[in-house]
Amino acid sequence: MVNSFFGYLKRNKKSLLPLLLAVLGVALIFFSSFGGADKQDDGKEEKSLDEYKAELEEEIRSLCASVDGVGKCKVFITFERGEERVYKGSTLIEVKPPQVQGVTVVCRGADNDTVRCRITEMITALFDIGSNRVAVLKLNS
Incomplete structure (x- = not known):
């Protein structure tokens, strides 16, 4: 199954670019959820x-x-x-x-x-x- 998928990609190189972009987009969305955009880093510790x-x-x-x-x-x-x-x-x-x-x-x-x-x-x-x-x-x- 995997060999046939890669064989299909080798024969149809035009479908390779959209697939790579889609995988990259999903990876960016996944890893952005781990980012610290909401963190406040001004050197102070937050107290409870x-x-x-x-x-x-x-x-x-x-x-x-x-x-x-x-x-x-x-x-x-x-x-x-x-x-x-x-x-x-x-x-x-x-x-x-x-x-x-x-x-x-x-x-x-x-x-x-x-x-x-x-x-x-x-x-x-x-x-x-x-x-x-x-x-x-x-x-x-």
């Missing part, structure tokens, strides 16, 4: 949402702990949605970070109204969220 959240919580925890009277604290952050990717055609234009929905700070100094107010003001200014989206609670000893 959990990694971003943990890093942000640690930064806020450290910042809150540096406020006078706060003491030991824990921070929990919630997001409205994940990161947003803005495209123009098939080109990635911008990656917007996740939008913070709310922040909870649990600390030893939260029984002091001044400390609670300072933390709330700091969080609302950092994330541009309303004070109703910030909870500051006392940490159990």
